[in-house]
Amino acid sequence: MNRIIILTPLIILLIICIFSLTYLLSGKDPNKPPSALLNEDVPNFESSSLYNAKEIIKTIDIKNKKTLINFFASWCSPCKIEHPLFFEIQKKYPELYLLGFNHKDPTLDAKKYLENDGNPYDFVGVDSDGLIALEFGVFGLPETYIINEDGVIIYKYMGPITKDILKNEIEPLL
Amino acid sequence: MSSLVGFLSLVFSICINFYILLSIYIFKSKKQRFNFFIRLSSILTLLSFFSLMYAYITSDFSNYNVFQNSHSDKPIIYKISGTWGNHEGSMLLWLSILSIFSFFFSFTKNIEDNFKKLTLIIQAFLHILFGLFIVFTSNPFLVNSILVNEGLGLNPILQDPGLAIHPPILYAGYVGYSIVFSIAIAGLFQNTDDEWLYVAKKWSLISWTFLTGGIALGSYWAYYELGWGGWWFWDPVENISLMPWIAGLALVHSLMMVRGEQAIKKWIVFLSILCFSLSVFGTFLVRSGILTSVHSFAADASRGIFILLIFFIITGFGFLVFLLKEPKKSNTLNLLFINKVSALVINNILMIIATLTILLGTIYPIIIEVLYNKRISVGGPYFNSTVIPIMIPGFLLMSIAPILSWQTNKINNSKKYVLSFIILSILVLIQSYFLDFNTWGFVGLLLGFWIILASIIAIFSSYKVILGIKYFKIINPHIAHIGVGIAIIGITSSSIFQNELDFNLSEGDVFKVNGKTVLFEEVETTNQINFQALRGKFLFDIEKKQSKKIEAGKNYYPVSKMITSEAGILHQWNKDIYFILGDQKNNEWFVKVLINPFVSFIWLGVIIMMYSGLIAVTKR
Numbered sequence: 001m002n003r004i005i006i007l008t009p010l011i012i013l014l015i016i017c018i019f020s021l022t023y024l025l026s027g028k029d030p031n032k033p034p035s036a037l038l039n040e041d042v043p044n045f046e047s048s049s050l051y052n053a054k055e056i057i058k059t060i061d062i063k064n065k066k067t068l069i070n071f072f073a074s075w076c077s078p079c080k081i082e083h084p085l086f087f088e089i090q091k092k093y094p095e096l097y098l099l100g101f102n103h104k105d106p107t108l109d110a111k112k113y114l115e116n117d118g119n120p121y122d123f124v125g126v127d128s129d130g131l132i133a134l135e136f137g138v139f140g141l142p143e144t145y146i147i148n149e150d151g152v153i154i155y156k157y158m159g160p161i162t163k164d165i166l167k168n169e170i171e172p173l174l
Numbered sequence: 175m176s177s178l179v180g181f182l183s184l185v186f187s188i189c190i191n192f193y194i195l196l197s198i199y200i201f202k203s204k205k206q207r208f209n210f211f212i213r214l215s216s217i218l219t220l221l222s223f224f225s226l227m228y229a230y231i232t233s234d235f236s237n238y239n240v241f242q243n244s245h246s247d248k249p250i251i252y253k254i255s256g257t258w259g260n261h262e263g264s265m266l267l268w269l270s271i272l273s274i275f276s277f278f279f280s281f282t283k284n285i286e287d288n289f290k291k292l293t294l295i296i297q298a299f300l301h302i303l304f305g306l307f308i309v310f311t312s313n314p315f316l317v318n319s320i321l322v323n324e325g326l327g328l329n330p331i332l333q334d335p336g337l338a339i340h341p342p343i344l345y346a347g348y349v350g351y352s353i354v355f356s357i358a359i360a361g362l363f364q365n366t367d368d369e370w371l372y373v374a375k376k377w378s379l380i381s382w383t384f385l386t387g388g389i390a391l392g393s394y395w396a397y398y399e400l401g402w403g404g405w406w407f408w409d410p411v412e413n414i415s416l417m418p419w420i421a422g423l424a425l426v427h428s429l430m431m432v433r434g435e436q437a438i439k440k441w442i443v444f445l446s447i448l449c450f451s452l453s454v455f456g457t458f459l460v461r462s463g464i465l466t467s468v469h470s471f472a473a474d475a476s477r478g479i480f481i482l483l484i485f486f487i488i489t490g491f492g493f494l495v496f497l498l499k500e501p502k503k504s505n506t507l508n509l510l511f512i513n514k515v516s517a518l519v520i521n522n523i524l525m526i527i528a529t530l531t532i533l534l535g536t537i538y539p540i541i542i543e544v545l546y547n548k549r550i551s552v553g554g555p556y557f558n559s560t561v562i563p564i565m566i567p568g569f570l571l572m573s574i575a576p577i578l579s580w581q582t583n584k585i586n587n588s589k590k591y592v593l594s595f596i597i598l599s600i601l602v603l604i605q606s607y608f609l610d611f612n613t614w615g616f617v618g619l620l621l622g623f624w625i626i627l628a629s630i631i632a633i634f635s636s637y638k639v640i641l642g643i644k645y646f647k648i649i650n651p652h653i654a655h656i657g658v659g660i661a662i663i664g665i666t667s668s669s670i671f672q673n674e675l676d677f678n679l680s681e682g683d684v685f686k687v688n689g690k691t692v693l694f695e696e697v698e699t700t701n702q703i704n705f706q707a708l709r710g711k712f713l714f715d716i717e718k719k720q721s722k723k724i725e726a727g728k729n730y731y732p733v734s735k736m737i738t739s740e741a742g743i744l745h746q747w748n749k750d751i752y753f754i755l756g757d758q759k760n761n762e763w764f765v766k767v768l769i770n771p772f773v774s775f776i777w778l779g780v781i782i783m784m785y786s787g788l789i790a791v792t793k794r
Contacts, residue, residue, distance in 0.1 A: 006496065006497050006500070007497065009496075010490065013486070013490060013493065016537060017482060017486050019540055019544050020458070020462075020478075020482050020540065021482060023464060023540050023544050024462060024478045024479055024482065026544070
């Protein structure tokens, strides 16, 4: 009994070290939290169109089609950088449904932004209070999600996508 | 040039420590020569540290570390503090403090030579581990491969006088436990007389006092710099400094016990190993970047693995020696219902449970993320609802423990205590009934006042008042406990009875805070040496002639593009009025005012505890 008590610190030490080592070796970056939503069903959302408040999109509307969701805003400069790539995607994969969520943006600014830089999205939903972004667990703009035909999130990328990421990570999924 | 000197002296100091380590087997070096090498290695390590500091002061951007973390516009004090305001430099500081402790320990007289030698050899072993860590993963003396005229600046949140001295003091606490660790291990190996316990007591008191100061400084900094109006956030980095602090507190108390009982030796050795292990574990958690906070500079897996290895070697070695070389069994503990020893044992157990509870809460997110790939954070609610209730019985016991007898069950003047406790309870109950009643507030205030009152009764009824240093040494434990009582009152009132007021104000508006009229004069922007300052100016209590000026605002640091908030605090003895300037919207500024009652009591309590720690060092 006494022996076991004295062994306890060593056992605790071993457990702590094993977990810490696994954590370090798994290459996790504390600045990039894992998405709790990856491989989960797409969260429920409901949003009206930027151009027509009466036109509504709901979770059920993207069932049975492969969808790319992109959170963007006119005030977000990295969004501007990745923006042209969505035209490429649109051209290459016409079946893919491109859904943009305009995040915490005045309507006029958003419209002007899409007028100047072009609108690659099939539908632009308004997320003026950021509630949809909250549901998706968005950390910062831009963020891109890919949802398969079964309504499961199969991919998530934080920050502006680049040509390399498009080629190596996104295209294999489309 | 200074970088070269620094690097070479660092490498030399490691070599010397190798020599010291091998001297047990190969060379039978003489005592004088042994001490000489220990001191030489310390001086070389310090030389290395000051070379780095020199590079910072002269803004020598040919050093990559200086280039990354300094800027020639910075005021001189922040150039100096920049030396340890980054990962590499702070590890060198760690090693330097380790050397300083070895240096001073080599002068200890009242201890057997072989014992001292063994202790210093273990210190040399620690020096080698951390020295290699610095050279191979965190070298602060790398040469900048490009020619530059300007540096990239220091994390602006660290540009603060309180924070400039916080790391050295905190490290002095952490690293101080290395000596205690080495003494305990040497004690296990040599199992001679108990003289080493008194030496260990001195060093653990010194470390504990430094650690207290370091934690308090960090906490005070968070209070006025982070602008949240609180001073403790159960942030992982705070937790890992609190763990060795509580364990160290248990250690200091156990070492007091040696006077009365011998059987605690095993426990003391365990605590000594635990304290230093927790210190190294804290260093690992912060430096590996597993935890993100203002303290993590850059995450780097190889560093993390190296320092995890160091942690594993030190702690594993310590507990393995503890397992194999158990101290000789002496007479069993004489645990009566309530005497000094049983009170201390109970308190020790409570402190260890509290430490383990904090440890669990701190590493739980890591375990969960490894197992389930989910990120969670354990915050205030967990710690408040677990750690505080665990500590409460300890606090109750603390109030009377110093006057309990070592051997018998008797409490002198027990009636006096019971009576005053009842009266005090009624008074506090009445007081809290008139204020808004809060259970935790009631419990906290009662505890705080009771600890103070019981200690005062104990002082006056147990010892004759004599003027002189000796008297202060005798009553020192009570003084320390009065400090704890004062801090508890401060902690309770500032966290439970905090009052928050929100305003939207235009310049020139007048508003009421706590019955006093406050004028929001203007918002002013000024250019300082390395930042822009935005300050909202308030005049507090304008009806009085001597109304007080308060400035609250933000600083913008263009080099690193960061904004820090600067709270404006009006200190009064019984409350702090804490102004935070928020954002501007439609020509109106959002202003938050927090009234924090009795915050100053926390700092006063801490100062008293530190004073007691220092007095206890001088006492045998």
